[in-house]
Amino acid sequence: MTGKRTQYEDLIISVIERIKGRLPDDRERYTDKPLTGAPWNMVAEDLVYLVLELMKETGIRFAAEDFDGMKMNTVTGIAEVLVERDNG
DSSP, X not given: OHHHHHXXXXXHHHHHHHHHSOOOTTGGGGXXXXXXXXXXXXXXXXXXXXXXXXXXXXXXXXXXXXXXXXXXXXXXHHXXXXXXXXXX
16 A cells, blocks of 8 residues: 555645645655645645646545545645545
C-alpha cells in the first residue's frame, strides 16, 4: 500500500505545482506538513482546485466524511484517503 500512497503523493505534489507554480525545495520532506501553512501556503481556492483536479485525474470521488477532522490537511493525508477510496 505504501507504493500506491507514494504514487498518489507524487500526483498531489504535481497538481500543487500546477496550482501554485512553485514548490518548496526538498518537498518530499514536507508531505506531513499542513497545506495551509509554510511551506505550501495554500489558500481555500487552491484547496478546492486541488480536490477537483484529483477527482478529475483519478476518477475517485471523495465522501463528506473524508473532510472531517484533519485527514485532508496534508499531502500524505490526502494520499491515504485516495488509497482507501481506490481500494473501496
